[in-house]
Amino acid sequence: MLKILKYSFYDLMRSRWSYVYFVFYLLLGFVLLFLNNNVSKAVITLMNVIIILTPLIGTIFGVMYYYNSKEFTGLLLAQPIKRSTIFLGQYFGVALSLSMSLVVGLGIPFIAYGIFMSDAIWDFGLLLVTGAFLTFIFTALSFNIALRNENRIKGFGYAILLWLFMAVIYDGIFLMSLMIFEDYPLDTFSLSATMFNPIDLSRVLILLKLDISALMGYTGAIFQKFFGTNFGMFLSIGVLALWVLIPVWFIRRVARRKDF
Amino acid sequence: MIEISQLYKKFGKNEVLKGVDLEIQEGKIVAVLGPNGSGKTTIIKSILGMVVPNNGDIKLNGESILKKWRYRDSIDYLPQIANFPHNLTVKELIGMIKDLRKQKKAEDTPLIKLFKLEPFLNKKLGTLSGGTKQKVNILLTFMFNSPLIILDEPTSGLDPISLLRLKELINSEKKKGKTIVITSHIMSFVEEVAEEIVFLLEGKIYFNGTISELKKKTEQPDFEHAIASILTQSYA
Amino acid sequence: MNWIFVYICIFFIVPHTGMLQAETIRVCKKCEASTIKEGILKAAPYDTVLVQKGTYKEVDIRIDKPLVLKGENYPLIDGEFKGEIITIVSDDVTIDGLFIINVGTSYTKDYAAVRVTRSENFLLQNLVLEKLFFGIYLEKSNNGRIYHNNILGDAEEEYNSGNGIQLWYSNNIEIEHNTISRVRDGIYLEFANNCTIRNNKSVNNIRYGLHFMFSNNDVYSNNTFENNGAGVAVMFSKEITMHNNVFQDNWGTASYGMLLKEINDSEIIGNTFKDNTVGINIEGSNRVTYKGNDFIGNGWAIKSRGACYTNLFLENNFLFNSFDLSYNSRLNDNKFENNYWSNYAGYDLDKDGIGDIPYRPVKLFSYVVNNTPEAIILLRSLFVDIIDFSEKVSPVFTPDNLVDQFPKMKPFAHDRN
Numbered sequence A: 001m002l003k004i005l006k007y008s009f010y011d012l013m014r015s016r017w018s019y020v021y022f023v024f025y026l027l028l029g030f031v032l033l034f035l036n037n038n039v040s041k042a043v044i045t046l047m048n049v050i051i052i053l054t055p056l057i058g059t060i061f062g063v064m065y066y067y068n069s070k071e072f073t074g075l076l077l078a079q080p081i082k083r084s085t086i087f088l089g090q091y092f093g094v095a096l097s098l099s100m101s102l103v104v105g106l107g108i109p110f111i112a113y114g115i116f117m118s119d120a121i122w123d124f125g126l127l128l129v130t131g132a133f134l135t136f137i138f139t140a141l142s143f144n145i146a147l148r149n150e151n152r153i154k155g156f157g158y159a160i161l162l163w164l165f166m167a168v169i170y171d172g173i174f175l176m177s178l179m180i181f182e183d184y185p186l187d188t189f190s191l192s193a194t195m196f197n198p199i200d201l202s203r204v205l206i207l208l209k210l211d212i213s214a215l216m217g218y219t220g221a222i223f224q225k226f227f228g229t230n231f232g233m234f235l236s237i238g239v240l241a242l243w244v245l246i247p248v249w250f251i252r253r254v255a256r257r258k259d260f
Numbered sequence B: 001m002i003e004i005s006q007l008y009k010k011f012g013k014n015e016v017l018k019g020v021d022l023e024i025q026e027g028k029i030v031a032v033l034g035p036n037g038s039g040k041t042t043i044i045k046s047i048l049g050m051v052v053p054n055n056g057d058i059k060l061n062g063e064s065i066l067k068k069w070r071y072r073d074s075i076d077y078l079p080q081i082a083n084f085p086h087n088l089t090v091k092e093l094i095g096m097i098k099d100l101r102k103q104k105k106a107e108d109t110p111l112i113k114l115f116k117l118e119p120f121l122n123k124k125l126g127t128l129s130g131g132t133k134q135k136v137n138i139l140l141t142f143m144f145n146s147p148l149i150i151l152d153e154p155t156s157g158l159d160p161i162s163l164l165r166l167k168e169l170i171n172s173e174k175k176k177g178k179t180i181v182i183t184s185h186i187m188s189f190v191e192e193v194a195e196e197i198v199f200l201l202e203g204k205i206y207f208n209g210t211i212s213e214l215k216k217k218t219e220q221p222d223f224e225h226a227i228a229s230i231l232t233q234s235y236a
Numbered sequence C: 001m002n003w004i005f006v007y008i009c010i011f012f013i014v015p016h017t018g019m020l021q022a023e024t025i026r027v028c029k030k031c032e033a034s035t036i037k038e039g040i041l042k043a044a045p046y047d048t049v050l051v052q053k054g055t056y057k058e059v060d061i062r063i064d065k066p067l068v069l070k071g072e073n074y075p076l077i078d079g080e081f082k083g084e085i086i087t088i089v090s091d092d093v094t095i096d097g098l099f100i101i102n103v104g105t106s107y108t109k110d111y112a113a114v115r116v117t118r119s120e121n122f123l124l125q126n127l128v129l130e131k132l133f134f135g136i137y138l139e140k141s142n143n144g145r146i147y148h149n150n151i152l153g154d155a156e157e158e159y160n161s162g163n164g165i166q167l168w169y170s171n172n173i174e175i176e177h178n179t180i181s182r183v184r185d186g187i188y189l190e191f192a193n194n195c196t197i198r199n200n201k202s203v204n205n206i207r208y209g210l211h212f213m214f215s216n217n218d219v220y221s222n223n224t225f226e227n228n229g230a231g232v233a234v235m236f237s238k239e240i241t242m243h244n245n246v247f248q249d250n251w252g253t254a255s256y257g258m259l260l261k262e263i264n265d266s267e268i269i270g271n272t273f274k275d276n277t278v279g280i281n282i283e284g285s286n287r288v289t290y291k292g293n294d295f296i297g298n299g300w301a302i303k304s305r306g307a308c309y310t311n312l313f314l315e316n317n318f319l320f321n322s323f324d325l326s327y328n329s330r331l332n333d334n335k336f337e338n339n340y341w342s343n344y345a346g347y348d349l350d351k352d353g354i355g356d357i358p359y360r361p362v363k364l365f366s367y368v369v370n371n372t373p374e375a376i377i378l379l380r381s382l383f384v385d386i387i388d389f390s391e392k393v394s395p396v397f398t399p400d401n402l403v404d405q406f407p408k409m410k411p412f413a414h415d416r417n
Helices: A002-013 A016-036 A039-068 A070-077 A083-113 A121-148 A152-180 A187-195 A198-210 A221-228 A230-257 B040-048 B070-074 B090-100 B109-114 B130-142 B160-175 B187-193 B211-218 B223-235 C002-020 C036-042 C364-371 C373-378 C382-393
Strands: B002-011 B014-024 B029-033 B055-060 B075-078 B148-152 B179-183 B196-201 B204-210 C024-027 C048-051 C061-063 C068-071 C076-078 C086-088 C094-096 C099-101 C112-117 C123-125 C128-130 C134-139 C145-147 C150-152 C165-168 C174-176 C179-181 C187-190 C196-198 C201-203 C208-213 C219-221 C224-226 C231-238 C241-243 C246-248 C256-264 C267-269 C272-274 C278-283 C289-291 C294-296 C300-304 C312-314 C317-319 C323-327 C335-337
Touching: A002 A083, A002 B090, A016 A039, A016 A083, A039 A070, A039 A083, A039 A121, A039 A152, A039 A198, A039 C382, A070 A083, A083 A121, A083 A230, A121 A152, A121 A198, A121 A230, A152 A187, A152 A198, A152 C364, A152 C373, A152 C382, A187 A198, A187 A221, A187 C373, A198 A230, A198 C373, A221 A230, B002 B040, B014 B040, B014 B055, B014 B196, B014 B204, B029 B040, B029 B187, B040 B055, B040 B075, B040 B148, B040 B179, B070 B075, B075 B130, B090 B130, B109 B130, B130 B148, B130 B160, B160 B179, B160 B187, B187 B223, B196 B211, B196 B223, B204 B211, B211 B223, C024 C036, C036 C048, C036 C061, C201 C208, C208 C224, C246 C256, C256 C272, C323 C364, C364 C373, C364 C382
Parallel strands: B029 B179, B029 B196, B075 B148, B148 B179, C024 C048, C048 C068, C061 C086, C068 C094, C076 C099, C086 C112, C094 C123, C099 C128, C112 C134, C123 C145, C128 C150, C134 C165, C145 C174, C150 C179, C165 C187, C174 C196, C179 C201, C187 C208, C196 C219, C201 C224, C208 C231, C219 C241, C224 C246, C231 C256, C241 C267, C246 C272, C256 C278, C267 C289, C272 C294, C278 C300, C289 C312, C294 C317, C300 C323, C312 C335
Antiparallel strands: B002 B014, B002 B055, B196 B204
């Protein structure tokens, strides 16, 4: 698998889009830091960018890469390589190169600015970790979509829809249901609803750092336990890891049965 | 060499293979023919494990290949459409395929010369023309020394000289005693290289034998007409 | 001028009276008095009782004449949890340099380490109080000074703990440079007017760092209130001045940097509110000026619970709060002007340092959270940003005139001295 990963990674690392993506983060980092001159503000803006953009890019790149390398995949399938190896290799290639663009693209300006000297280093590190998680999750989801849809227009459509649902619509429904059922105890519901959407989960993980003082204002015991201790942090990271593992497992499963 | 028994395959509602039984003997050049959608490519892909059959079995040298992958080491496959990662150069691609099957020695240099690919070695695959890509494709197939070679539409996009070279290649491989399975629409090419014909019609084997047997069966003087007569008969 | 006056006092008045009248009675195992009580008994008014280093297991020490009770190298007075330790019932008493521990706990009586009852002109300084119920308790005593004491409790529950410094019907008191921690309320004032509370540190207390009610014309400045159960509560008072205090790390569901309730005609200037669940919670407070404060990283910088009129918010910094302002009324009579808001996204084309478009500090989402507290989990979600934006464009729920017309482009560098 490492070989496939290596070649997919090289392939992507040379593609124009990886550069565009990398340069985007590089510029964003420099603009945020050196125009604002404030790490805290930069971290807040970055959070908004990361939890929306990394899933979108992960989804689009995943679907695009899968469809574009379809014939090449055919070539690989005829080689003495295990099927799941091919797809997992490609998947990790895409996810890794995207995460690299993110981490290096943002890392350079922040290091240049002196993040290591700053208190915000943990917030920033957490941002990068969540960004990488989101990239891995959404690339895996998009691979699943692409593997199940031969028609690439359809595949693209579903992928964008998935992103739109997770990034916006889900929260809309979530908020509506909270408001409709406000007479009932809702903290278990709201925490579990968060677990079922990786974007929300990442957002909450960052909230734990940025907005803990506001989060502590709510009275529920479960909330208190979740936000007040490290429990919330560990649980969120654990569930994010599940969000990577389960779609990856599905990639393997679909890849084993699919005809090419 | 290859034994296919009772092979069934459905794509959705579309039944492509309806119980194919086929034996391909070692050292033979076999052409799999048939109209579009008759299941040629599906059979080939089943042998390669790219299509998972609904029923039936495929054996290579007596062993079932279903759900296995190591056996592909003994197959060289030329896919129909040659499309490679755009950002790799020809050289890197060759290196990569070699890397992926490094248990074998590869003879790529004579083939590069044969198809005059030297000027393209450092070009990115995305910039190559269709014909050049097909040459690279052929190169990747023939550079290994596997006992079974499967060629899916090998002639597409080739210029006459390259076509000639391809025929020479096939002949020299045959002399080494290899088994070669070809699909093609170019009847003259098939007639020239194939020893045996497998004719598929609507998911079943309609005919399996030599070209002269086919001519005899259809009572036609030449190969092309023999094929045409099968088609007109079956659709009549 | 002041200094000259002080020198005059030192050189002429103090030695003069001292030499003529005051004597020193020493207290130690082998001294003329072996207990503090005995020392006090032997002392004449205006004498000094000098307690030498050692341990004195005494309770109910009653000081009923003007004198100085002074410790040398912090002698230890151990109350053995039997009750109150020192009670002052005379004017002109000074207590200095004692280490007092183990005050009795009672559910019926408020035992204190040091209590001053109906007395004037007292000075309590350099005391260390530990394991206490109440620390320093003033009742109906005026014109005193509580200076440089260290009060460290071990309170765990509200119902069986007392306050660090408590004033009840006591006016003109100066409370300075004290450190109070782990008691119920750090400093508690009830009916205490014209007091000055300066440079104290009140941290890690069970309930309030500072708590006052019905106490007018007081000045609070340069104090630090940190990590107290419910922060600071300021209620039913007027003409209060609060300058340059720091309120921070007060986290919890009912926790505030500062809770203002029925506070009128006051000034809140130059304070720092940092990392609190709520910076200031305001209820029914009118004509208060909030100027030059820093609100940094709070959940809510300001939560206005209604009935607040003609308040002024000028030149404050609002930096990285989850919500700058929560407001639960559709009417607004308060004025926000010239503040810096880190959430402001406007521009300054004429380069005068003031944003060209007004800032709306109240987000629609803060209303949602007021009604449905669980919704806080959707904070900073894209969906929430979208509804906030639409509310900003055409306000439906938030008061139309609740805007800062002149938001600053750069934060203020407040001078805190």
